[in-house]
Amino acid sequence: NAGVTQTPKFQVLKTGQSMTLQCAQDMNHNSMYWYRQDPGMGLRLIYYSASEGTTDKGEVPNGYNVSRLNKREFSLRLESAAPSQTSVYFCASSEALPRRARQTYNSPLHFGNGTRLTVT
């Protein structure tokens, strides 16, 4: 049971280079997310996709683009990497939550193992 798979695990880029972080999940989840983790900052949301065909900005979207390729895959692209984008990137997925009042359904996010990116 693979869960959420991220590639690559490690990457070093020079300033100005571009790259795409890949993420795939095999749990048939509707929603997918990209977070970055920096020391002392917790996890901050970059972009998310509530369902196939939709994407929305999170707290820190500048410098990134995303593509929800299909239900399984959600990629994150850095068009022109900057040292400020040095971070650990996590992809996550979750089941869809029906909209209803007094919602008690538990739908945690399932995370990939992260990509450690260094931009020099």
Added chain:
Amino acid sequence: AQKITQTQPGMFVQEKEAVTLDCTYDTSDPSYGLFWYKQPSSGEMIFLIYQGSYDQQNATEGRYSLNFQKARKSANLVISASQLGDSAMYFCAMRDLNSGNTPLVFGKGTRLSVIA
């Protein structure tokens, strides 16, 4: 907007003792979920426990329990009988449950060190 505050950057606990990790939250939504995740030094994010805002009882999962005080907007994680393997970063998070598939908002985390 939702906000999570974890005021303890680091905590120490003796092996076999209980420890409480603090989490306070702020939201105007009546329906929300609270989550705790563990991140060991290997880096993966492990889901520990969940509490819904309408749940009448505090959540428990093995040695983990969530001390949910809705009026005080706090959702503290209690780990009983600490083990060396509990040494890790712990993150409190929340999401709105009325608006569909909203992301989790995370606190900055607490680093727990268990001492033998």
